[in-house]
Amino acid sequence: MEEQTGGAAPTGILDTVIAGQLPVGGHELSIFSLFLQADVVVKIVMIILILASIWTWAIIFEKSLRFRRMARLANKFEDAFWSGGSLEELYGRIGQYPADPMSSVFSSAMREWERSAGRVSSGSAVGLQQRIERVMQLTMNREIDKLERYLPFLASVGSAAPFVGLFGTVWGIMNSFSSIAATNQTSLAVVAPGIAEALFATALGLVAAIPATLAFNKLSSDLGRYAGRLESFSGEFGAIISRQLDDRG
Template sequence: MTDLDLLAAAAGSTHLDPVKLFLDADIVVRVVMGGLLLASIWVWTILLSFGFRMASLRRQSEAYEGEFWKSRDIDAFQAERGGGRNADLPVAKVVSAALAEWRRSATGKIDRSGARQRLSSVMDSVVAAEAESLADRLNFLATVGSVAPFVGLFGTVWGIMNSFFQIGQQQNSSLSVVAPGISEALFATAIGLFAAIPAVIGYNRYSHIVNSFEARLQRFADRFHASLSRELDGL
């Protein structure tokens, strides 16, 4: 009988049963696998929700910007379109912050150079804050991607240690004795990779999307700043 045959006999089936591996594992290994499964579920929740959120933000931002540059009265446009469901739109927040600073700077004696600097600073601050807010949930993906494999490895090491302990207890080093414990232990590493791989891929992909969105928001702010600068020249 080959080693593979012995492994199949020890598992009680010709196929590995993940549920049986989990239930038969040592309590420490089960806790590790349970934690990794919960982390994996949360990772996929973030991946799906963040994907839908960014797609929605992109559509709303495109619609808002298209109408914004066509408008002749920015104050009226912002009063009409800057509230309601658009109130939390990053590009609308940039416009609101810039208009608020514009009103303060355009009263009394105008310092054109100082006003331009303040407008730039205000809009850059909003852009950075919005990008940071979007990227905040991605930190969990980075954490799972870097930690999950080591947590799974800890479960594997513990399971293998337990298997060697069983060898000493039973005075039997045959594969039929150690195979179940080793299978359960290796399953912990597999779950760790199952949680880490999509987390790493999702983090890299969504970080790129957030960076692209931030760059687009910054371009809008720069263009709006140029428009306001021309208005300042006319005052």
């Protein structure tokens, strides 16, 4: 009877390969096992990248929800502002704790107006208008700074994470070559696990960097549009105040 030499692979090995856990030289090439079997330095790199990725997604969700809320509140405020009602009544409803940056700009201007409008004269009208415009600008800058918080972290992750992952890859490949030198074997079974662990660090770097870069560009664009909206409102409100001061003069 002739032996069959070209038969199908054993079912157990085939199932293992399909499951993504092919044992190579005593190593299982699954995501979890790649982390556990990695060198200490490569593990530290992986942990840093995983934490950076988690923090990146937390910032993305928080900023996205916040910007949507800011836009919705700005629409609501502008509807009330341009409805033709009394600005004093609107200021009274908003109170000392406005809910969004546009309301904060309005409140700061109205606060300065109420402090000085009762004793304004024709000679001091220009000074009052300049003070109100300066107060609105300072409030705007402060609110934009709050909205920009953590965005530099996204930019840092987007630019640095691939290089951090590359460092882990280089370190892992160095360990693989050390294994070759120690065992005097050039078999793929000796170097494959270390190379796989090293490349996994690069993959984690890209997983952290790509969303961070895309989110930074998108959120920066949204913030720029919102800042322009605040600038437009500040200019329009400043023109209204200027007309009222001219009427008084």
